[in-house]
Amino acid sequence: MIRLEVSMKTAVLLTGIALLSGTCFAQLTPEQKSLDFQHLAGLYAKQYAPYEWKLGTYGFDLLNLVPWLRRIGESKSDLEFYEISQEYVNSLRDAHTSYYLPSDFTAFLGFTVDSYDGRYLIDAIDTSRIAKGTLPSELAIGDELVWLDDRGPGDWVKVFSGFRPVPNPLTVRREAALFVTYRIQQYLPRAHEIGENAVIWVRHRSGQYHVHVVPWEKTGRPLVSAGLSPTPKFSGHVAAASPGEEEEIPPYMQVLRPLRTWRMLSPRQALTTGDARPVFNLPPGFVQRLGRAQLDSFFSGTYASEGVRIGFVRIPSFQxxxxxxxxxxxxSEMTFLQANTDALVIDIMGNPGGDGCYTQDLLQRLIPYQFQMIGGEIRPTRELLIAFRAAIDGAKLSRAPNYEIAILEAVFGDIEGAYRENRGRTGSVSLCSVTPNIDPLLDRNGNPSAYSKPLLVLTDELSGSAADAFAAVIQDARRGRTFGIRTVGAGGSVNGPFYAGFYTGGFASVTGSLLVRTVPATTRDFPVSQYIENIGVRPDIEVDYMTEENLLKRGRPFVDAFTRSVVESVRGAGR
Structure with a gap:
């Protein structure tokens, strides 16, 4: 699954926040905690776009602070304050919203587990720990973790599930499973409350049971108390901030950047993204094209099955x-695949999203006819109005292209209208083009240049935000079928992180818009809706990768299944 030799170096990205403050044991006063909580609540009251959606769907009213302030007033410690603040934000069940502790402390046992067929199996091992003698050499991929300290992994997952705000229960279970052996205080206020070692009981694939004592490898400084007057310094973004691209964005277009940032923060995705390779092995005879060079943004190649030439492209991130x-x-890859394959598989499993406009650009290269792009319902604020007015003036002074000015003016008009009418959100706004109707790319001869043959898109419970949107457009445009498991349901843009209280030093991210798809989705667990938030994208063909057989066989059953689906599509299209 993942290579923890690399992942240990990635641990810094997981913490995201670096603090220059001492470990102080003085506790905050009740007044300080109350002020900071009201600051946090005010941030969401002003900027949180899906307020009405969450109120209607889950019955959670983020503006009703009475019970929360009572609990804050009764809290006995700063850590309890952090826990209550996290619970408040996590009640929104929104993958884009999180409350982060100002801590860089982590503790790792040297291996990770995940849920396969309902059992918690080891799926990654830090081999350097075995070499150092701090991890038993008997451990192997596929072994089952049966017990850790005073409870089983399923009970640990229940404990940690409350610390992840993700709406998809499958996603919650997988992210909580990571915390069983990888404690990150940024997400878990009491992550440091562990001993020097953990006692684990492992059932090996042979059927034998072994008990091991494994040391926690700890990094960073644990946060025990915020102190009476902390002075935190924010020296970096939480990993979910804004898309990182080399190309300079004109200053007048920066106002659109947060609205185009469709990316969720996930500790498990932070471990697995960055490696363009898929989680499974491709079939024998697969010829790799992209994914060897460090600058490659994709993993791609071709293989054949039953006489059908199949192209494969993995998009690990939209950032x-x-x-x-x-x-x-x-x-360039689409040009080659159009000429040399009969069908194409696009893999967005584990893709946490990124830049919404880049997502649209990729879709233009896969849909050979006009389609409608995802729009956004924006939370109107006075600050946004002022920022857009300044951006429009700056664009005109800079003699910006007419289409950029038109986009800015169109978005400003929708925000201004909603603000004047005191509405919580605008209507669906096109964020990357003047209209949501996107024309296909054309070659020099005026013919569509997008890939036009049968298409299959692979999704899972870690495909979120822009990946949610990508799969939704493929479905709505009837471009191809989706294969796998329901996506995260992270349907919005993310703003922040913001300071969420001076005294406590916490940070919070806020959902600033709701993404709206073209065709309403009908599901068993939600009302019919065009929103992606919470609902996600349900696959046309449901096949779960998270089985023991896939883990042990490197995904061969899963690959065989989607390959059969592709072959059937090609043969069906030829009839």
């Missing part, structure tokens, strides 16, 4: 280091 280079690479 490339260079948008210009990634688009050029994707365009």
């Amino acid at each position: 490339p280091s260079s948008k210009f280079q990634a688009l050029a690479q994707f365009s």
Whole structure:
């Protein structure tokens, strides 16, 4: 699954926040905690776009502070304050909203577990720990963790599930499973309340049981108390901030950037993204094209099955280091695959999202006819109005292209209208083009240049935000079928992180808009809706990768299943 030799270096990205403050044991006063909680609540009251949706769907009213302030007043410690604040934010069940502790403390046992067929199996091992003698050499991929300290992994998952605000229960279970052996105080206020070692009981694949004592490898400084007057310094973004691209964005277009940031923060995705390779092995005879060079934004190649030539492209993230280079690479790959394959598989499993406009650009290269792009319902604030007025003036002074000015003016008009009418959100707004109707890309001869043959998109419970939107557009445009498991349901743009209280030093991210798809989704557990938030994208063909057989066989059953589906599509299209 993941290579923890690399992942240990990635641990810094997981914490995201670096604090220059001492470990102080003085507790905050009740007044200080109350002020900071009201600051946090005010942040969401002003900027949180899906307020009405959450109130109607879950009955949670973030503006009703009476019970929360009572609990804050009765809290006995700063850690209890952090727990209550996290519970308040997590009650929104929103993958884009999180409350983060100002801590860089982590503790790791050297292996991770995940839920396969309802059992918690080891799926990654830090081999360097075995070499150092701090991890038993008997451990192997596929072994089952039966017990850790005073409870089983399923009970630990129940404890940690409350600390993840993700709406999809499958996603929650997988993210909570990570915390069983990887404690991150940014998410878990009491992550440091562990001993020097953990006692684990493992059932090996042979059927034998072994008990091991494994040391926790601890990094960073644990947060025990916020202190009476802390002075935190924010020296970096939480990993879910804004898309990182090399190309300079004109100053007047920066106002759109938060609204185009469709990316969720997930500790498990932070471990697995960055490696463009899929979680499974491709079939024998697979010829790899992209994914060897460090600058490659994709993993791609071709293979054949029953006489059908199949192309494969993995999109690990919608946040490339260079948008210009990634688009050029994707365009070139589509040209090759159009000429040399009969069908195409696009893998967005584990993709946490990124830049909404880059997502639209990739879709233009996969849909050979006009389609409608996802829109956003924006939370109107006076600050946004002022920012857009300034951006429009700046664009005109800079003699910006007419289409950029038109986009800014169109978004401003919707925000201004909603603000004047005192509405909680605008209507659906096009954020990357003047209208949501996106024309296909054309070649020099005026013919569509997008890939036009049968298409299959692979999704799972870690495909979120822009990946949610990508799968939704493929479905709504009837471009191809989706295969796998329901996506996260992270349907919005993310703002922040923001300071969420001076005294406590916490940070929070806020959902600033709701993404709206073209075709309403009908599900068993939600009302019919065009929103992606909470609902996610339900696959046309449901097949779960998270089985013991897939883990042990490197995904061969899963690959065989989607390959059969592709072959059937090609043969069906030829009739």
